[in-house]
Every structure is written in C-alpha cells, then in structure tokens.
Amino acid sequence: MSGEVQGVVMTDGTAEYDLITVDVWDTLLRRRCHPDAVKLHVCRYVMLRYGRQLPDENRDHWTLLRLRQQAEKELAEESRRLGFDDEYKHDEVYKRWLSLAGLRIGSSPDQTAQLCRALGRVELEQERYVSYVDPSILRTLERFRARKTLFVTDFYLPSEAVKDLLAFHRMEHVAPDGVASCDLKLNKKSGRLFRRLHETFGVTPDRHLHVGDHLWADVESPRQIGITAVHYLPEDEQRHRRIREDGFHARERFIRAALRSFCHSDRAQDHRDDSLAGQFYELGRRTSLCFFGLALYVMERAVADDVEKLFFLTREGEFFFTLYRRAAESNMLGCPVPEGVLLEASRMSTFAGSLRTWSGDELMRIWNQYSTQSLYALLTSLDIDPSRFAEKAASYGIDIHQDITYPWRDARVCAWLADEWVTVEIDRELAGKRARLLSYLASVGLSGQDARVGIVDIGWRGTIQDNLAYVLPTVQLHGYYFGLIRYLNAQPINSTKSAFGPNLNDALSDHSQLLDFVAPIEMLCNSPHGTVQRYEGAETAVKVLRLVDPSENHVYDSFIRHFQAGVIDSVAYWSDFVRTHAFTSNEIRPVALDIWAGLIQRPPSFLAQAYFALNHNETFGVGRFSDKRRLLGMDGLLFAFLSRSHRQKLDSFLTEVGWVPGLVANPDTAPAFRWALRALMKARHIKKYLTSNYPHTPCI
Numbered sequence: 001m002s003g004e005v006q007g008v009v010m011t012d013g014t015a016e017y018d019l020i021t022v023d024v025w026d027t028l029l030r031r032r033c034h035p036d037a038v039k040l041h042v043c044r045y046v047m048l049r050y051g052r053q054l055p056d057e058n059r060d061h062w063t064l065l066r067l068r069q070q071a072e073k074e075l076a077e078e079s080r081r082l083g084f085d086d087e088y089k090h091d092e093v094y095k096r097w098l099s100l101a102g103l104r105i106g107s108s109p110d111q112t113a114q115l116c117r118a119l120g121r122v123e124l125e126q127e128r129y130v131s132y133v134d135p136s137i138l139r140t141l142e143r144f145r146a147r148k149t150l151f152v153t154d155f156y157l158p159s160e161a162v163k164d165l166l167a168f169h170r171m172e173h174v175a176p177d178g179v180a181s182c183d184l185k186l187n188k189k190s191g192r193l194f195r196r197l198h199e200t201f202g203v204t205p206d207r208h209l210h211v212g213d214h215l216w217a218d219v220e221s222p223r224q225i226g227i228t229a230v231h232y233l234p235e236d237e238q239r240h241r242r243i244r245e246d247g248f249h250a251r252e253r254f255i256r257a258a259l260r261s262f263c264h265s266d267r268a269q270d271h272r273d274d275s276l277a278g279q280f281y282e283l284g285r286r287t288s289l290c291f292f293g294l295a296l297y298v299m300e301r302a303v304a305d306d307v308e309k310l311f312f313l314t315r316e317g318e319f320f321f322t323l324y325r326r327a328a329e330s331n332m333l334g335c336p337v338p339e340g341v342l343l344e345a346s347r348m349s350t351f352a353g354s355l356r357t358w359s360g361d362e363l364m365r366i367w368n369q370y371s372t373q374s375l376y377a378l379l380t381s382l383d384i385d386p387s388r389f390a391e392k393a394a395s396y397g398i399d400i401h402q403d404i405t406y407p408w409r410d411a412r413v414c415a416w417l418a419d420e421w422v423t424v425e426i427d428r429e430l431a432g433k434r435a436r437l438l439s440y441l442a443s444v445g446l447s448g449q450d451a452r453v454g455i456v457d458i459g460w461r462g463t464i465q466d467n468l469a470y471v472l473p474t475v476q477l478h479g480y481y482f483g484l485i486r487y488l489n490a491q492p493i494n495s496t497k498s499a500f501g502p503n504l505n506d507a508l509s510d511h512s513q514l515l516d517f518v519a520p521i522e523m524l525c526n527s528p529h530g531t532v533q534r535y536e537g538a539e540t541a542v543k544v545l546r547l548v549d550p551s552e553n554h555v556y557d558s559f560i561r562h563f564q565a566g567v568i569d570s571v572a573y574w575s576d577f578v579r580t581h582a583f584t585s586n587e588i589r590p591v592a593l594d595i596w597a598g599l600i601q602r603p604p605s606f607l608a609q610a611y612f613a614l615n616h617n618e619t620f621g622v623g624r625f626s627d628k629r630r631l632l633g634m635d636g637l638l639f640a641f642l643s644r645s646h647r648q649k650l651d652s653f654l655t656e657v658g659w660v661p662g663l664v665a666n667p668d669t670a671p672a673f674r675w676a677l678r679a680l681m682k683a684r685h686i687k688k689y690l691t692s693n694y695p696h697t698p699c700i
Contacts, residue, residue: 016145017228019203020195022137022175023212024153024162026241027232029131029169033580034248040284040582041126042119045334046103048303048567050115055102061584064101071096072156081587084185086193090123090156091116091651099634102597122334124161128168130580136234141174144209145478146203150211151178152194154187154217172373188217191225251587257576259289264571277562279606283565287599291525291567292574293592295323297500297585298480302338305478307454311343311446314457314532314546316525318342319564326571332579338454341444344544345464352382353437354467358426360408360417365466366406368488375400375416378407382536384429392422436535437471455479458525460518461487462497469495483515500585509595517600519658520611524563524599528556552614559610601661608665 022028025035043064051059058064071093076086098105102650105111142151147397150161159180166172179197181187186196198205205226212218212232219229247254263286273281298320311323323338355362366381367373375393379386379400386400393400396412396419405411416422436447446453446468452475455465459481465627469477469492476494483501501510537543576585588609599607664674 016147016691017209018147018207019209020141020144020146021152021199021208021210022141022149022177023188023210023214023218023232024151024155024165024178026134026213027211028134028137028151028171028174028238029165030134030237030241031127031129031130032132032244033582034245036065037248037580037582038123038126038130039068041334041579042123044582044584045122046098046101046119048300048333050103050105051304051333051602052306053104058101061582063279064097067100068093068097071100072654082163083106085181085187085190087154087181087185088156088186089158089182090120093156094119109283120157120161124157126334127157127161127165131169133169133171134234134237134239137232138174140211140230140232146209147270149175150197151175151189152197152212153178154181154189154193156180156182158185162526184383186214188214188221188619191221194222194225194227248581249582250572252590254581255289255577255583255588255591262573265293276559276606278563279604280559280610281566283604283607284563284568285570286566287595288567289574289588290592290595290599291320291323292327292498292571293588294320294482295327295571296322296332296456296578296588299327299333299337300585301480301498302454303333303335303477305452305454307338307452307478309445309451310338310340310454310456310480311341311444313455313457313464314344314346314520314529315527317456318527318529319525319567320458322564322568323571326396326568327575330572330575330579332575334579340456341446342516343444343446343455344440344532345468347464347467348381348383349532349534349544350437350464350467350471352384352430354470355430358417358423358430360414363417364408365463365489367406369461369463372403372405373407374403375380375403375413382426382429383433384426388425388635389422392416392419400655433534434471434535436537437540439470440535440544441472443542446472446475448474450474452476452478456481458482458518458522459484459501460515461485463489463499465495466492482521483518483547485515501596511597514593514596514600517659517661520600520603520607520662521596523611523614524560524561526552526556528553555610555614560630561604577687600659603662603665607664608659608662609667611659611662612666662688 010583025031031038040061043061046064047054047059047061058067072088075088075092075096079088080086095112098112098115105115151159151161151166157180158179162178162180163172163176166175179193181193182636184193184196186192194205194208194210197203198208199686206228208222208227209230210218210227211230215231219231222229247257273279275673279685298310310324312318312324321340321342328340351366355365363378366378370377375398379389390400396416398404398412398416399698404410404413425558441447442700455462455477457464457479459479460483462479462481462484465477465479467474471495473492473494477492477496479495479497481499481501481503484497484499484503484505487506489530497503497505502514503509503516504512528548530553533547535542536545543653578588631694663669664678
C-alpha cells in the first residue's frame with residue numbers, strides 16, 4: 001500500500017471520508033464453520049499425511065490443534081516482548097508447531113520450508129472452500145463514500161492471501177488493497193494498526209470510517225482514537241455463527257443435528273415418495289451417514305498407510321467403490337487419495353488358487369469355519385467338479401453328499417486326501433486356478449511385485465484378503481472393512497486388517513452385537529452382477545465368470561437399488577459437512593453405529609419383508625443357496641419350549657434365517673409365531689442373564 005489520501009468532499013449531504021477500512025472476517029467474508037475448524041482441517045492433513053513421523057501421543061488432530069494453539073501463544077508472547085502486538089505469521093506458526101509436535105521430516109531446512117509452504121496452500125484452499133460473502137455488506141457499504149477503501153484484518157495469513165480470498169469471491173473491487181496484522185505485527189485491538197494507517201496515508205482519525213463486527217477491535221478501539229466506527233452485526237448471520245461455533249466443541253451433538261436437518265430438509269419433503277421404492281430411497285438417505293462413514297474411514301486409512309491403490313472386492317465392494325469415488329470428488333481431506341480399482345473376486349474364485357499344498361493342514365482354513373462339511377461342499381468350494389471324485393470317495397466308504405463332522409479327524413477323509421490319484425488330479429486343478437488367478441490380478445494392476453495396496457470389502461473375517469496375501473507374498477495388503485468377527489485362522493504376515501465398525505479381534509472392541517446379524521447389511525450393500533465363480537482363458541486374456549441368480553436380483557432390482565441410490569445421493573451433503581467442519585471417521589462413528597443398530601435391531605417392516613424374499617448365495621462352504629423364504633412351522637416353534645432337539649432345530653432355522661429381529665418385524669410372519677418367538681427369545685435372554693450374574697441359581 002502506498003500514497004496519501006487527500007481532500008474532503010460532500011455529496012448530496014452524504015459525508016465522503018478520506019479513508020474507509022473494512023474488517024474481513026464476519027464483515028466482508030464469513031465462514032461456514034468455526035474459525036478453528038480451518039486449523040483443525042490442516043491438523044487432520046498433518047495427522048494423515050505425516051502420522052507415522054509423529055510420536056504416538058500426537059497422532060490425533062485435536063492434540064495437534066492444541067499444540068498449534070500453544071505455538072501461537074508462544075509466538076504472540078515473543079512478539080510482545082519485542083515491542084510489537086501479539087501477532088505472528090503463519091509460516092512462523094507452522095515451524096514452531098511442527099517442532100512442538102515432534103514431527104520428524106528430515107534434517108534439511110528445505111524440507112521444513114517445503115512442508116510449511118504446503119500447509120499454507122492447504123489452509124488457504126480450505127479458507128476458500130468454507131468462506132462466503134456476507135449477504136448484506138455491500139448494501140451497508142453503499143451508504144458511505146471514500147477516496148480510498150482498504151481491508152484491515154487481525155489475521156495470521158498475509159495480506160496477499162486475503163487479496164486472494166477476496167478475488168476468489170469476486171470482492172476485490174470493494175477493497176483492492178489492505179493490510180493484515182501479521183504483515184506489521186500490529187493489530188486493531190491495540191489501535192496501533194489504525195495509527196500506522198494514518199501515518200502511511202496522511203489521514204486524520206476524524207476523516208476515517210471503520211466497519212467491522214468485533215465490539216472491541218472494530219468499535220471501541222477505533223473510537224478511542226477518534227475514528228468513526230460502524231458496528232456491523234447482522235442478526236441472522238450472527239445466529240448462524242453461534243450455532244456453528246457451538247457445534248465445533250460438541251461434535252456428536254452437532255452431527256446428530258446435521259443428520260436431523262438433512263432428513264427433514266425441504267428437499268427431502270418436496271421429493272417424498274410413499275411408494276415402496278420411495279421408502280427404500282428415503283431409508284438410504286436416513287442411514288447414509290453409516291455407509292459414508294466407511295468411505296471416509298477407508299480414505300483416511302489409505303492415506304495414513306500410504307497405499308498405492310485401493311482394490312474394492314465384489315460384490316459389496318461395488319457399492320463401496322461408488323461411494324468412495326463420489327466422496328473423493330470433494331477433496332475433503334485436503335490431499336490426494338489413492339486410486340480405486342474394482343477387483344472381481346470371491347472366496348470361491350481365490351481360495352483354491354491360494355492353497356499352498358493339498359493337505360488337511362491347509363484345508364483347515366475352510367474347515368475351521370465349516371466344521372461339518374461334505375466332500376461335495378468342499379469340492380464345490382474349490383470350484384472343482386465333485387462328480388469326478390465320487391467314485392474314488394466311495395472306495396473309501398464316503399458318500400460325497402454326506403455331511404461329516406470334523407472331517408480332518410475322519411480316517412476315511414484323511415485317506416482320500418492322501419490318495420495318489422486324488423492328489424495328482426487336485427494339484428493339477430489347483431495349479432491351473434492359481435495361474436489364472438495371478439493372470440487376472442496382474443491384469444488389474446495387482447502383480448506379485450513389492451507394493452502396498454488396500455483391500456476394501458464388507459468384512460466379517462476378511463478371508464479373501466487372506467487368499468490374496470498367500471498368492472502375493474511380496475505385496476503388503478491393508479484391509480479396510482465394515483466389521484470383523486474373530487479370526488479362525490492364523491493371519492498372513494504380509495496382511496493387516498482394520499474396521500470402521502466392530503472388530504472382535506481387538507481387546508477393546510465395542511458394539512459387538514452389531515455382528516450378530518450381518519446378512520441384512522450384506523443385502524443392502526449387494527450388487528446385481530452376481531458372485532465370481534472362476535477365472536477362465538489364457539494368460540493374456542483372462543475372463544471373469546460370474547454367477548447371477550435371477551431371484552436374488554429380483555430383490556435388488558425391486559428394493560436395494562433404490563436404497564443405494566438414497567445413500568449415493570447423500571454423499572455430497574456429508575462430504576461437504578466433513579470437509580467444512582473437519583470431522584474424522586472416528587468422530588462420526590458413534591452416530592453411524594447407532595444407525596447400524598437401528599437397521600438390524602429395529603428394522604422397518606418393508607425392509608424385513610424384502611429380506612425374506614431373498615435367495616442368498618452360500619455356495620462357498622455350504623455348496624448351495626440359502627433361501628430366506630423358507631419358514632418354520634408354528635408347531636416347531638412351540639415344541640422348542642419343551643424339547644432340546646426341537647430347540648436345536650429352531651437354532652438351525654434361525655441360523656439359516658440370519659436375522660431374528662427381521663423375522664419378528666416381517667409383516668408376513670404370523671402374529672402367533674411372532675409372539676411365541678419373542679417369548680422364547682426373552683426367556684433365553686433372562687436365562688443368559690441369570691447364568692452370567694448368578695451362576696449357582698437353578699434355571700429352566
């Protein structure tokens with residue numbers, strides 16, 4: 001800034017000042033968030049991009065924010081001791097902050113300077129994203145005239161950054177030039193910044209008008225100098241500001257309020273559709289935060305783990321891949337995220353190729369999960385024609401359709417496994433499947449070369465990831481899941497797994513009850529493209545063969561696609577919310593898991609009805625589809641009150657059903673059956689409580 005402002009002119013009775021200065025924040029521009037949310041966004045960026053170079057105790061964005069505030073306080077005190085006001089520049093803050101945080105980025109000053117420049121770009125970009133022009137400031141300023149108008153702000157980013165922000169919002173014509181307190185290390189609060197302006201431009205205080213929102217810095221302080229001050233405090237905008245600033249510290253309450261606002265928005269009411277498709281769409285919107293939370297979690301973990309690519313596994317991964325791509329468009333983390341790739345894979349298509357030997361020890365990977373299994377189901381799970389081995393099995397006294405409990409202990413099964421002809425034939429099959437699996441993986445960019453990649457799927461045990469880890473021993477695989485139940489097998493050394501929801505492999509796992517009924521979540525995340533059976537063709541042209549069941553797809557086409565559309569259409573809202581207010585998946589998680597609990601424990605009747613029209617593919621392990629339409633007779637339920645064998649049959653039925661609360665909520669369930677089932681489940685709950693808390697109390 002340079003040049004004096006001279007002269008006083010009166011125009012139509014309106015005073016024309018020599019100088020008008022206008023505050024920036026909450027006057028010219030406003031933020032859609034608490035001011036510290038911008039800093040928190042930068043802290044999240046550092047946590048994700050450089051978390052592995054931070055001490056464990058500082059790998060948290062709120063901890064980093066407190067350390068940044070400490071750095072600002074220290075620099076402000078140092079500035080005062082040097083005779084300035086309590087002001088500092090952003091690059092000074094970054095250097096002090098990173099030092100306090102213990103960030104190890106090398107010994108070169110150039111590396112530190114490079115990181116500080118990157119942080120400045122991230123912060124300025126976020127200020128652009130969250131800021132907007134005050135709706136009424138231009139009308140207010142039209143009342144005044146001046147030879148020169150400047151912006152004046154107590155701000156740690158320099159005046160050039162403020163000019164950038166004003167130009168971004170096409171407000172540079174209002175105040176083409178100005179000063180930030182960090183430029184001179186003098187501020188409005190002390191009045192010294194105003195005095196410096198008077199000296200620079202040769203203006204007397206009585207010819208100076210200042211407009212701003214802060215009672216002291218923008219009103220009382222300039223008035224004490226003799227400046228005419230206008231207290232700019234529009235009521236509506238101030239109310240919105242208070243709400244946003246209150247929400248910054250009450251995070252869970254804030255996101256629950258955002259969820260209510262989203263579900264009851266004018267747009268939601270205007271597009272309300274009471275048809276069955278409309279009800280599923282609206283259910284998708286109302287539960288969208290749960291599924292969006294997974295996409296955010298995957299994004300955060302992938303950046304923190306520095307993975308090169310993310311592979312989304314079919315079938316549920318197709319839905320998650322769509323959510324991820326939509327969320328990535330918003331740049332909500334402020335940094336690049338890994339490319340996503342759809343990986344067509346299933347337990348059946350990857351298990352056989354991952355077997356290192358044909359032996360009982362290696363087959364324990366499937367038998368630990370399916371401890372009662374026929375040879376037909378075993379060979380079907382390996383995608384090998386069981387009929388070829390029926391005669392040889394019969395020679396050992398085995399009917400291939402016979403369910404065998406603990407097959408690894410059965411002498412006949414062990415002899416069949418060790419049979420020379422069986423071994424040669426199976427080894428040939430496994431070698432071919434392994435070669436075709438590796439060819440397919442290479443075709444989608446997942447080769448056996450050293451790499452760090454992410455695997456995304458719905459979860460439960462992550463056994464497809466296990467299979468891939470054995471096939472690709474030099475690749476580090478990081479798995480990201482909705483939930484994980486306890487592993488049954490030793491985990492490959494080149495594999496890690498984590499979950500947005502419950503992970504029963506963690507000692508401090510919570511919300512384990514959410515994994516009692518996983519089939520309805522699988523249904524909601526399903527795709528219409530079927531499950532992968534095998535890979536066919538030559539090494540240079542591998543074809544993926546998928547099994548599509550029309551009856552299963554009927555449920556998808558009639559109901560699930562509308563639910564998923566509701567979730568997908570909500571991504572833009574949640575992406576903006578998360579970026580604006582610098583939320584993390586961990587902060588979203590409590591609300592998301594409450595939504596998950598509501599879906600499975602208190603389902604709407606139309607969701608339960610759709611589930612019980614499902615024909616679910618359980619070919620791997622079981623060797624067939626599971627028909628959820630099959631119901632138990634009333635007599636079978638009543639006898640369960642009296643007979644252990646009937647209770648076992650009921651347990652088998654409920655296991656096959658996969659969703660007891662859904663069975664109760666299903667309007668097609670007979671009222672008497674529903675009443676009796678509730679009574680039986682309540683009796684079991686009471687018995688479990690008494691057994692756990694009063695072990696010596698007799699129970700029926």
